[in-house]
Amino acid sequence: MIDIKTGENHCQHWDDISSCLVETTIQVISGKWKGIILYHLLDGTKRFNELRRLIPTITHRMLTLQLRELEEHQIVQRKEYSVVPPKVEYSLTAVGETLRPIILEMKQWGEKYQKVMLTKQKMS
Template identity: 65%
Template sequence: MDNKTDIINFGCPVTVTVDVIGGKWKGVILYHLTDGPKRFNELRRLFPKITQRMLTLQLRELESDGVIHREIYKEIPPRVEYSLTAFGETLMPLIVLMRNWGETYEKTVLSNRESNNIMTRNSTAISSCVVEA
């Protein structure tokens, strides 16, 4: 068997990566955590269209995958912060490259579609990656 066949048979690493960071919200959650720890409500404010349930599910999956850490502070009221793990920080170059690619895609392909009146995808995720000044 050649190496490519072995990868397909045992799970493609690209598929594994997309499974961990894919979906509507995981990528932008990770993107914002590259700036440092965030509390749950900070993340909610960054993504006004996400439901509390969905944000909780996405955070739990990312925590289960070992890319984010959930820190509970014993205070009143309780405080919980989410941050990238050391392993999660290895995704930072990939997240930045994805953001850059998305900006290029938005400028070229989407603007061409709009100028030709072709239907475009919902750009909720693109607007969620706006860097705050």
């Protein structure tokens, strides 16, 4: 995996390149909030405060940080309008859009997992 900040290849000495590719994916979308942000952007462009309303437990600072990281990885694009008050919109890039099936599969997996866990709780 190439570190976008340093240009260093962290996987050049790994024997299994597949593991490195999984690490790359996890690094780009990992974190408590990125998956949730991406899920909400699947519906289309959102303004910053729209995302805050959709994810009420995220702080302003954390949303800003997560969006910046997604921008750095070219998953999300930020469009700023020169109006008063300032207007900023976020949307998926073409690369970000390729995460759609992964995010939707994660949602489906979560639904199945919750059902299994609820069933186990009821049985105990």
